[in-house]
Amino acid sequence: MGMRATWRHWARSFKRAESGVAAVEFALILPIMLMLYVGMVEGSALISMDRKVQTVSGAVGDLVARSNGAISIGTLDNYVKIASGIMTPYPTSDLVQIVTQVHVDTAGKATVDWSQRYVGQVRQSTGAHTKGAVYPLPAQVVAIAKGEYVIVTESGLAYTPLYGIIFDSAVNLYRENFFMPRFREPILLN
Template sequence: MMGYFCKFSSRLSERSGVIRKTHAGVKSFARDQRGVSAVEFALLLPVMILIYAGVADVSRGVDANRKVSRVASMVGDLISRQISVMPAQLDDVFKIGATLMIPSGTAPEIRVSFIKVEAVKNSPNLTVKLDWSQKTAGFKESSNRVDRENKQTYLPENLRQEPMNYIRVEAQYTYKPLLSAVLPDIAMEEIYYISPRYSDTIRYGNGK
């Protein structure tokens, strides 16, 4: 009987030792901070990537919008220096303007219109007339016929006050965000007006 009690006590002591070691191991594991930084970094990494990509998108978008404005102004300035233009010359000017968007993978779409503000005969009123226009193949116009026709001769009110001729340049560009999987493309447009520099009018093609 005494031998059995000794064996039982020995086994109980061994089990108690195992329990104490297990408890000590659990407490030690709970206090161990060595892996916390790695876990936190793994949780924060996707958020950090989204923030970085968002900031980069905003910066690229602002830069693209500024370039679209420069395209419109440069194309208008080049044409305003001419006395006459041929369709092929305007195509070359469009290509020159597109180089401002480098290193973007897409070129802007451009339309140039020559608009005249003329006095109506025997009347104090003025009328706005489209003299000529040329655009790139991908230039997007309104699907509504009335809106399309109105835009062809559109001038701001302050440019309609006296007889004058204007070059109107419209530059369109579609910005594709870095986060294109979650953000839509952004359509950008800039309209620029300038008067001819060296003559009252600019002839188009072989027109007199």
């Protein structure tokens, strides 16, 4: 058998060989499928946590805005503590929440009336917005709130990837919500 015949024989036998094809195909596609699976798990966890951060910010702001004229610091502390139920199964130990009342004068200047900051649902003595400081409200909110007050709630949390395969650094989630007090008057913080 010559060299040409050997190549023909090899080409024909390669064409007919099917015994290991499925194993080779599986070995080629497995890493891609695993990356897709891990990516979907990471992505869905990130989206879920982001929605929970949004819900926390919205729920606290809505509760504060419903106050009739005054809110005690104890009641505000309790409102902030609802985050543990909303954030389940995610941890709240690093959750940062800031509740601020902003006054918008008739000229459209927004200044902080009062502000409280919480980390892990514990009130902090620092880090809140300074009373009297200018607060950067969006132009649409300023247009609606001229001459009135706005309750601003902020929530932030760093999402740490579960596996660190698709992305390996923390993603900072941040949400800010704006509410007009329901009774159209300032809410005093006692």
